[in-house]
Amino acid sequence: MPLPENKTFRVQGMQCAHCKKAVEAMVGKLSGVESVDADIEAGTVTVKYNAEQVDTEAIEGAIAGAGYDMIGSS
Template identity: 40%
Template sequence: MAQTILKVEGMTCGHCKASVEGALQELSGVKQAEVDLATGTVVVNYEEDKVTIKAMEEAVEEQGYDIA
C-alpha cells in the first residue's frame, strides 16, 4: 500500500470535499481518500500496481479542480 498527497486548488466546501473524495474512491486501487480543506490537500492510500498518480490527478481535474 502506498500513500500520496495531492495539492488541489479550488476546494472550498463540503461539496468540494465529497466530489474529490468520491471521484478518487471510484478508481480501482484507491483504498482511501481524505480531503483537508484547510490545507487544500488530499491524502490518498492506494495500490501502486492498480492505479497511477496521473489517473488520480485526472479524476480530480474531471471534477473541475486543478492540481497544483
C-alpha cells in the same frame, strides 16, 4: 500483496464540504484506491492506493475530472 502507497496532492479550488465530497467520490471510484481524504483547509487530498492497480496520473485525472486544479504533490 504490496504495501499501499500514500501520496498527498495539493489541490486548488476546494472550498466547502461539497467540494470535499466531490473529490473524494471521484478519486474513490478508481479501482486500487483504498482511501481518500480531502482537507479543505489545507488544500490537500491524501490518497492511499495500490500502485499496481492505479497510478498518480489516474488520480490526478480524477481530481481534474471533479473540477479542481492540481498544483503539486508530495
